[in-house]
Every structure is written in C-alpha cells, then in structure tokens.
Amino acid sequence: MPEGPYRWFVYAEIALAVVTFVALLFIVAPYGGRHGRAGWGPTVPARFGWVVMEAPASILFVVFYLLGSNRFEPVPLLFLALWLVHYVYRAFVYPFLMRSGSRMPVLVMLLAIGFNLLNAWVNARWISEYGSYPVAWLGDGRFWFGVVLFAAGLTLNARSDRTLRLLRRSGDGYRIPQGGGFRYVSSPNYLGEMIEWTGWAIATWSLAGTAFALYTFANLAPRAFANHRWYRDTFPDYPPERRALLPFVL
Template sequence: MDALLSRLFSTEEEELYILDCMAYLMVFMAACTFIALLFENVPYGRYSTSKYGLQINVRFAWFVQELPALLLPLCLLLRASSSKTSLLPNQLLIAMYLCHYVQRLVTTIIGKAVSCIYPFLIRGGKPTPLASFALAFVFCSYNGFMQIRYLSHYAEYPTNWVTHPCFLVGSVLWFVGWIMNVQSDHILRNLRKPGETGYKIPKGGMFEYVSGANFLGEITEWAGFALAGHSVHSAAFAIFTTVVLASRAVAHHKWYLAKFEDYPKSRKALIPFLF
C-alpha cells in the first residue's frame, strides 16, 4: 500500500496537502448536503421507493457499503511503515475509529476469529436504492482512507496529548456516544419479533427522550473523536455526520408523529428537551 501511494505522491508534503484538500472538500459537501436535505430525505429505509431506481437487499447493502470503512484502514495499517502508528495518541484515535466499525460489522470471538454480524441482525427493512448504496460505499472508502492515512502517517501531537483536556473530554464523549449507539441499535434490532413486520415505537435508553437516539449516539461519537483528534480531517467527518444524521433524526421524528397517534409528545427529534 505504501509503495502504491508513493507512486501517486512525489513527496509526503504533497500527500498531506491532498489529505487536507479532501477534508475541506468534505466540509463543502456537508454544506451542499445540508441544502439538498432541506428538500428531500435520504432515500433509504422507510423513505425508499421504486422511483429511486434499482433496489438492493438491505442486509447486503449495509454489509458491502460499510466494509471499506474497516478493510481499507486495516490495509493501510498492516502495510504502514510510519513511526506515527507507534505513538499512543495516534493509536488511541485509530482505535476509536476502528471500534465503531468493528461494532457495526464484526464481533471478536476468542480474541482472533471474527464474524460479520451487524448487517445480518437487521430484521426486515426495505431495500436500499442503488444510488444511496453507491454514495455510502464511496463515502466510507473516502473517509476511511482520509482518517487512517492521516493518523498513521502525519498526525503529530504533544507528548502529553493524552492528558490534555481536549483529548480527555473528547474521549469521554466518544465513549458515551459509542455506548448510546450500541444500545440504540440493540433496541431497534429487537423491536420486531421473528416473523413480525411493520413499524413500532422504540422504547428504552435514549429513545425515551429523542426519536433519533441512534443518530445522537453516532453524532456524539464523532464529535468526541474530532475534539480528541484536533484536526481538520476529524472535524470534517464530524460535521458531515452531523448534517446527515440530524436530517434523518428530524425526518424520523416527523414520521413517528404522523404514523402513531400515541407517540410520546415529550420526545424531541435529536437533543433531549430542546430539539
């Protein structure tokens, strides 16, 4: 991998410049996405219809579209020759990133064996449009490369960074968000019993306060990651995630209110008691 990238970039300064440009482009795309989502929901799940073209099995789509977010970084790390991967701040930040996608895609069995499970735990679910699947696949590849290449080769932190307030607060935020995300996914996966169809009101955990508890968890995760990482690359990821998931939370909240007459009126869309 390093040999291939060395052919693409003549110097490390050039590659770092490209990584910076990728981050700024992601921020620009977040702004464009924000405007687009004011007029149209992301066509997936309950918002998916045949008008968006070819439909793909939801389990297959979830598995394949997020796979590059884990496999590409692992390839970069396994072939990395940079000393940055031996530094504790870099290692912890890389672990934060990978832990999210490990939870989403794999579970560790007896330390080394892995089994891809998250997509296959999905019960029901409408097919995913090809366009949404393709965009998600591209984003996961793009972001996975940007985050891990920067952290494994270019990120430099003070020797005491792991005790810096930004890192400590960011790490706590990441962990709280990760726990919230895991719990919310568990609640959503178990809304339907085997053989059941249709939608139900999620209950328990942060769903008692917001309709988008899973989205709030993931936004909190990457906000913490950005604070701990202290880079334009991690910040761009947090901004893009917030734009997309906040829109989904609002759309879900409106849908729940319209669908269920007994939906709890005290619940907010994304931020408890506020929004």
C-alpha cells in the first residue's frame, strides 16, 4: 500500500467498522419501516433518502476512478463494472421499487453519505491507481473465486429484496417471508451483501476491499440480529430453526 494519506483513509475505514459494530449492538439504526421511530430529528421520504445517500457510491466512484493512471486497463475496468452493477441498482433502481410512505432520518442519510464518500475514494483509487492488476490477473484463481462470490451475493441480495417487496405490496402489513434464503435466515438480503463484498475483497486482493468487507459486516450483522429479534417478538409462529444471519449457525 502506498505511503502518505491514502493508507490512513483505509485505516480510518477499518476503525469506523469497529466503532459502527459496537454502536449498532446497542442502537438499532432507524432506517425506516419496522425499526423507524421518533427522536432522530427531521426525516425525509425513505425513497429520496436512499437515492441521495447511495448515489455518491456510484457517481463519485466513477469520478475518483477516472483520476487513476490505470483507468483504461482491462482488469480495473472489470472491477469498475462490478461496482456499478451493485450501486446503480442500489441507488437508482431499488429505491423506486420500495414501498412508499416510510421515512428516514436526515442524520442517518448524512452518515451514509459520509461513509460512501470515504469508501468510494478508498476503493476507486486502489483499483485505478495504487493496485497492480495486469491482464494476467484474469487467470488468477483469487479473481475468479471473488467474482463468483460477488455474483452469488448480488443474486441472493436482489432476490431477497424482491421477496420482501412482494410481501409489502400485498397490503396486509408485515408477514413472515418465505422461500429462497428466508428458509434459512431472517436477513438473506444482508447475508447476500456481505458475500458480495467479501468476493470483492478476494477478487481485488486488497486491504481497501477488506476494509469495505469488514465495514459491511459491522453495519449489517447487528441489523440482521435486530431483524431476527423483531420477527421472533412479532410472530409467535416464527420458524424456530431459522437463524439470524448464517444458516444453521448464527
């Protein structure tokens, strides 16, 4: 990793992962929906909040990526494509498929913007400037294993989102989701995202990617546990064999 400020941004993201994990073990983030509650200041429509807070992860990532001297190399371009597949969906597709009416605290939106700015800088600069990805990297097992994990996680994430979305469209209030990853865990959408960015960390074989994977776990694992508790408290007939996050384990 290069000397200078860049490495401290990477270390800052790792430190932020630790702080976030500890904080979310005690505080359930009020993103809206089942965990929405008063006391977090002004709010905005959740759809608007999602677009605003996730857009920097795609738009600014491209800007930072284009600053790199390796921006036109094949492997960095493939990494750029992987990143955009996730974040274009997350910022410009997913919010418009959400149930309307829920709201998000402005504070949560601003915190997410700050993280996405840091994370976009750290990862974009690595893949297009500081990392070394010759064409031969396409023949490395780490690259393909990581890409397969990324694709599997993205598929699980998107399909789980769709299952939840169809339940909410029924108009019958909250119900127990069934099928797909929900047969095994309460939050397969979160598990899918963790698998995605673990795949990214392996495919890029970088501390920058590892920092993002760690932060994803730190942010989503406590939320998965909170969802699991909510389901079990809300539905007396909730499947007892279903785990919070890891099938058959946790």
